[in-house]
Amino acid sequence: MKAPIATCRTILVVGGGISGMTAAIEAAECAQEVILVERSPTLGGRTALLYRYFPKMCHPGCGLEINLRRLQGNRNVRVLTMTEVVRIEGKRGAYTATLKIRPRYVNENCNACGECASAVSDEIPNPYKYGHGKTKAAYLPFALAYPQRYVLDPSLIGTEDADKAQAACNVGAIDLTMQEQTVELAVGAVVWATGWKPYDAAKIQPYGYGRFPNVITSVEFERLADPNGPTGGKLLRPSDGREAKNIAFIQCAGSRDENHLRHCSRICCMATLKHTQYVREAHGDAAKSTGYYIDIRAIDRFEDFYQMVQKDATVTFVKSKVASIEQAENGDPVLYGVDTEGYHRYASAYDLVVLAIGMEPEANGIALPDDVITDSSGFIEGSADGGMLGAGSAASPLDVNRSVQSATGAALRAIKVIHQTVAEEA
Numbered sequence: 001m002k003a004p005i006a007t008c009r010t011i012l013v014v015g016g017g018i019s020g021m022t023a024a025i026e027a028a029e030c031a032q033e034v035i036l037v038e039r040s041p042t043l044g045g046r047t048a049l050l051y052r053y054f055p056k057m058c059h060p061g062c063g064l065e066i067n068l069r070r071l072q073g074n075r076n077v078r079v080l081t082m083t084e085v086v087r088i089e090g091k092r093g094a095y096t097a098t099l100k101i102r103p104r105y106v107n108e109n110c111n112a113c114g115e116c117a118s119a120v121s122d123e124i125p126n127p128y129k130y131g132h133g134k135t136k137a138a139y140l141p142f143a144l145a146y147p148q149r150y151v152l153d154p155s156l157i158g159t160e161d162a163d164k165a166q167a168a169c170n171v172g173a174i175d176l177t178m179q180e181q182t183v184e185l186a187v188g189a190v191v192w193a194t195g196w197k198p199y200d201a202a203k204i205q206p207y208g209y210g211r212f213p214n215v216i217t218s219v220e221f222e223r224l225a226d227p228n229g230p231t232g233g234k235l236l237r238p239s240d241g242r243e244a245k246n247i248a249f250i251q252c253a254g255s256r257d258e259n260h261l262r263h264c265s266r267i268c269c270m271a272t273l274k275h276t277q278y279v280r281e282a283h284g285d286a287a288k289s290t291g292y293y294i295d296i297r298a299i300d301r302f303e304d305f306y307q308m309v310q311k312d313a314t315v316t317f318v319k320s321k322v323a324s325i326e327q328a329e330n331g332d333p334v335l336y337g338v339d340t341e342g343y344h345r346y347a348s349a350y351d352l353v354v355l356a357i358g359m360e361p362e363a364n365g366i367a368l369p370d371d372v373i374t375d376s377s378g379f380i381e382g383s384a385d386g387g388m389l390g391a392g393s394a395a396s397p398l399d400v401n402r403s404v405q406s407a408t409g410a411a412l413r414a415i416k417v418i419h420q421t422v423a424e425e426a
C-alpha cells in the first residue's frame with residue numbers, strides 16, 4: 001500500500017468510533033485534509049455494538065449510516081483501518097506521525113460475497129460479541145462494517161484454510177503475501193478519539209464476575225439482547241441456556257469507587273434504564289427487572305426516560321450498594337446487602353445479574369506521546385501546545401450525543417491550529 005500523502009495542513013484523527021468519524025467528517029466538510037486511522041478492521045467503535053440507543057431506543061445503525069454516507073462522499077478524508085499510531089514527534093503545526101498498518105490479507109477487490117468465510121472451517125472468538133460466540137476466521141465484522149471488506153484472522157495464515165479461502169475468492173481479493181507496514185506522515189494537528197473500554201469486572205471480586213457464569217456485564221447484555229448477537233436476541237443465561245426473566249442490574253459497578261474507577265461514568269444509569277426495557281420487550285408483563293442503585297443520574301431530558309421507566313410495573317428499584325454475590329446450586333446468582341431506605345438485609349436470587357460496568361479511557365492501554373496531558377482517570381485533555389486534542393469518550397465518559405458535540409468542537413480547534421500555522425508561515 002502506498003503511504004497516504006499528508007502535509008502539515010493535514011489533520012490526523014486517531015480512532016474511528018462515532019467521535020473520530022464525526023471529527024473527521026466535520027473537518028473534511030470544511031475543506032480540510034483528514035486522515036482517519038482506526039485500529040480494528042472497521043469504523044463504528046463501541047457504538048456499533050449497542051443494540052439500541054437511549055433515549056429514543058432506535059438502532060445505532062441509523063446514526064452510523066448517516067456518518068458513513070458523509071464519509072464516503074467526501075474526497076478530503078482518507079480512512080486507514082487496522083492502523084495504529086506508534087509515535088508522534090514534533091510540535092503544533094508540524095508533527096511527524098509514525099503509523100503501523102497490520103495486514104488484512106484482503107484487498108480492495110473484495111465485494112463482501114462471503115465465499116471465503118464459507119470455504120474455511122477455523123473459528124475464532126467473535127471480537128464483536130464481547131467473547132460470547134464464535135465467528136469464522138475469515139469474517140466481515142458486522143453487517144454495517146466499513147469498509148465492506150472481509151478480513152482474515154492472522155491465525156489462518158500458513159494453514160490449508162487460508163489456501164481454501166483464496167481459491168474460493170472469484171475476484172482475486174485474498175492476498176496472503178500482505179505484510180505489516182510502517183509509514184510516516186507529516187500532520188499539523190492530531191485529534192485523539194480513541195474512546196473507552198469497559199472496566200474489568202473481574203477486579204470487583206465480591207461480585208464473582210468470571211466465577212459465576214450468570215453474572216455478566218452491561219456491554220455483554222447489549223449483545224445478548226441484539227438479534228445479531230450470540231443468542232439471536234433471546235435473553236438466555238450463559239450457564240444453562242434458560243430464559244432469564246427475573247434480572248438484577250447493579251449500578252456503579254466499578255465506578256465512583258476509590259478501589260476501582262473514581263469517576264462517575266455518566267451513562268451507566270441510562271444504560272440500565274434502557275436495559276429494563278429490553279427485558280420488557282423480550283417478556284412483556286412477565287418481565288422482572290430490579291435496579292440496585294446509589295442514586296440515579298439521568299441528566300437533562302433523560303429524566304423523562306427515567307420517569308417513563310419508573311411507571312413500568314415490571315421494574316423495581318432498590319437503593320443499595322450490593323455487598324456481594326454468591327451462586328445458588330441451581331446457578332442463580334444471589335445478591336446480599338442492605339436496603340438503605342427500609343434498612344433491612346436482603347438475600348435475593350435472580351436468573352441473571354447485569355453489572356453496569358464503568359467506562360475507562362481506552363488510552364489507559366496505549367502509549368500516548370509524552371506531551372499529551374490526561375486527567376486523574378486517564379481521559380485525554382490535549383497537549384500543552386494545543387496541537388493535540390481529545391475528543392468524545394476519550395476525553396470524558398460521554399453518551400453518543402455528547403461525544404458528537406465534543407468531537408465537533410475538537411474538529412474546529414484542529415482547523416484553527418492548521419490555519420494559525422499557515423498564517424504564521426505566510
Ligand SMILES: Cc1cc2nc3c(=O)[nH]c(=O)nc-3n(C[C@H](O)[C@H](O)[C@H](O)COP(=O)(O)OP(=O)(O)OC[C@H]3O[C@@H](n4cnc5c(N)ncnc54)[C@H](O)[C@@H]3O)c2cc1C
Nearest residue numbers: 015017018019039045046053054195196218392393399400
Ligand atoms: C452498556 C453501555 C450502553 C450504552 N448505551 C448508550 C446509548 O444507548 N446511547 C448513548 O448515547 N450512549 C450509550 N453508551 C455510550 C456510547 O457507547 C459512547 O458514547 C460511544 O461509544 C462513544 O464513542 P467514541 O467514538 O468516543 O468511542 P468508541 O466507541 O470507544 O470508539 C473509539 C474507537 O477508537 C479505536 N481506537 C482505540 N484506540 C485506538 C488506537 N490506539 N489507534 C487507533 N484506533 C483506536 C477503537 O477501536 C474504536 O473504534 C453506552 C455505553 C455503555 C457502557
